[in-house]
Amino acid sequence: MDLKEWFASRRKSREAMQVKQPLTTEEYCALWTQCFQCRELLYTRDLRSNFQVCPKCQYHFRIGADQRIEQLADPDTWQELFGNLMSSDPLGFVDTDTYPNRLIEATRKSGLREAVVTGTCLLQDTKVALSVMDFGHFGGSMGSVVGEKVTRLIEHAVEHELPVIVISSSGGARMQEGILSLMQMAKTSAALQSLHEAKLLFVSILTEPTFGGVTASFAMLGDIIIAEPGARIGFAGRRVIEQTIRQKLPNEFQTAEHLLKHGQVDMVVERTKLKDTLHGLVKFHKRKLVASAKAESREQIAQGKVSSRQTR
Amino acid sequence: MNGKKIVPLEFEQPLLLLAQQIEALEKQLADNPNAELETDIAQLNEQYIHLKRSLYANLRPIDHLAIARHPQRPYTRDYFERWDANWVEMHGDRQGSDDPAMVTGFLQLGDFAVLGVGTQKGRALRDKQQCNFGMPQPEGYRKALRNFHHAEKFGLPIVCLIDTPGAYPGLNAEERNQAQAIALNLRELAGLTVPVVAVVTGEGGSGGALAIGVANRILMLEHSVYSVISPEGCASILWRSGDKVAEACQAMKMTARELFSLGVIDQVIEEPLGGAHHDFDFASQKVKAALIGQLTELTLLSGPSLKDDRHRKFRKMGSFVEAAV
Numbered sequence A: 001m002d003l004k005e006w007f008a009s010r011r012k013s014r015e016a017m018q019v020k021q022p023l024t025t026e027e028y029c030a031l032w033t034q035c036f037q038c039r040e041l042l043y044t045r046d047l048r049s050n051f052q053v054c055p056k057c058q059y060h061f062r063i064g065a066d067q068r069i070e071q072l073a074d075p076d077t078w079q080e081l082f083g084n085l086m087s088s089d090p091l092g093f094v095d096t097d098t099y100p101n102r103l104i105e106a107t108r109k110s111g112l113r114e115a116v117v118t119g120t121c122l123l124q125d126t127k128v129a130l131s132v133m134d135f136g137h138f139g140g141s142m143g144s145v146v147g148e149k150v151t152r153l154i155e156h157a158v159e160h161e162l163p164v165i166v167i168s169s170s171g172g173a174r175m176q177e178g179i180l181s182l183m184q185m186a187k188t189s190a191a192l193q194s195l196h197e198a199k200l201l202f203v204s205i206l207t208e209p210t211f212g213g214v215t216a217s218f219a220m221l222g223d224i225i226i227a228e229p230g231a232r233i234g235f236a237g238r239r240v241i242e243q244t245i246r247q248k249l250p251n252e253f254q255t256a257e258h259l260l261k262h263g264q265v266d267m268v269v270e271r272t273k274l275k276d277t278l279h280g281l282v283k284f285h286k287r288k289l290v291a292s293a294k295a296e297s298r299e300q301i302a303q304g305k306v307s308s309r310q311t312r
Numbered sequence B: 001m002n003g004k005k006i007v008p009l010e011f012e013q014p015l016l017l018l019a020q021q022i023e024a025l026e027k028q029l030a031d032n033p034n035a036e037l038e039t040d041i042a043q044l045n046e047q048y049i050h051l052k053r054s055l056y057a058n059l060r061p062i063d064h065l066a067i068a069r070h071p072q073r074p075y076t077r078d079y080f081e082r083w084d085a086n087w088v089e090m091h092g093d094r095q096g097s098d099d100p101a102m103v104t105g106f107l108q109l110g111d112f113a114v115l116g117v118g119t120q121k122g123r124a125l126r127d128k129q130q131c132n133f134g135m136p137q138p139e140g141y142r143k144a145l146r147n148f149h150h151a152e153k154f155g156l157p158i159v160c161l162i163d164t165p166g167a168y169p170g171l172n173a174e175e176r177n178q179a180q181a182i183a184l185n186l187r188e189l190a191g192l193t194v195p196v197v198a199v200v201t202g203e204g205g206s207g208g209a210l211a212i213g214v215a216n217r218i219l220m221l222e223h224s225v226y227s228v229i230s231p232e233g234c235a236s237i238l239w240r241s242g243d244k245v246a247e248a249c250q251a252m253k254m255t256a257r258e259l260f261s262l263g264v265i266d267q268v269i270e271e272p273l274g275g276a277h278h279d280f281d282f283a284s285q286k287v288k289a290a291l292i293g294q295l296t297e298l299t300l301l302s303g304p305s306l307k308d309d310r311h312r313k314f315r316k317m318g319s320f321v322e323a324a325v
């Protein structure tokens, strides 16, 4: 297939591109990426340096956990935690293939052990606990390991008094672990209850796509909830809803912008501005914490004076 | 069940056929008494009892599912009424809605004054539609949450009855943030300092069930089921086929006994032979006794211990391998 043909088949009704370089399809793909939304042909290297956001239409390409961390963490400050956790097959689950086979396949495709990567890093010199889900691994589904890693990270944050940032991207619960995957919703939410009690900041970031058991647990429990432009976010999937209510859903339904309109997220932030936004929020709340601690100690001193006067 | 004729399930057909044959022979016997026929009938009756016992002793997961979904199965209101004829229903989420799919109220359970919370499937068609077939809206979960906080304030133990296909998947439900309503219940239930006991009385469907299920003890009626997704949903996603529901039921391990073996639930409650729909009073007494047993133990714990107990319970959930670093 020559390039023109290959490209035309992807663009369909769009005007044909006049690219005549004698490149193979593979070389071509590596060099150029076509925007899914505006169909613009983008130089892959430029796209990467622009956080995988189309400079023309702001389309946010789906990205993996490694790129996320690279975009957010200060250079050389990322320290992975709990990376040694691996899924087992508690139910001996078999559908059209076995669960262990599907796990091997998922790792082969994603290069990851699991659908979430957890650790700590500096965010413009402020230490944070960061958890990043990767849709490229098993559809970002939450099984025991995802639940356990997120829970351990929250516990780590409580112990070390760190703010927590979780970036979600998930199709929902991992059916192959049956009820145990459902219980991860309760486990992570209970850990967040402790974080909440410890009055530590939790920022939840919803990215394309975030659905099901992840949305209905930690992802929606952020003190602050940020969504990425265009991300589809919801509890039930579009098809299920359409079948239930027997009507077509509007196009913008369950998009980040739609959620913003309906009061479900605090803001929609472009990926290129995410790090600055996060840093601002973390710093702002840190200042509040310090301020309240100061006030408390002032009060104690004042009370101390009162009581010492009384005893005299 | 209340003198009404019980609708038989598909897997009960052999039993039904045998009963019909016996009935026919008995009619024959009445018209024309004869000793041989009489012994035949006696033998058939014995066979019937054997068949019935072995049928219910060897149910497949999909048969449990059918019993759990039986349209005549007792629902939350049936239990509440039997436990306390004077129970007082509390309505509404205080934010603009009262979801009939979630029932909340105060009731006396033996010596315990408790908050009762439960999903409600409707009985008559109109009732079913109003209750969305037992699928709560976000407002239903918020109504439950408001009452959880009430129970916390006044030190009331909480009893939750779960029988729902799941949270309602609708346009309005999404726009009013179904996911957040569920998530908040999970977090807030985890933090309560009063005893919480949940019973799956029929279907425990996914996050919509868990939203009133973060309890110190989770009990299940013998034929009830509890799963991360409906078997139909599981079959259509993993097998891409609507007729693999039996396989999905089997693979997910959703029956009470399987979940007890997995250590996810704490107690299996016996049902009358054939299922709770055969005898509401028997079923409600069994559930009541189990609840009182659990509450008697739990009320010995202090508030902070109850919270720790719940945290520990869910902290342990999951199965994974830790590779050497």
Ligand SMILES: [Zn+2]
Binding pocket: A035, A036, A037, A038, A039, A040, A054, A055, A056, A057, A058, A059
């Ligand atoms: Zn574009």
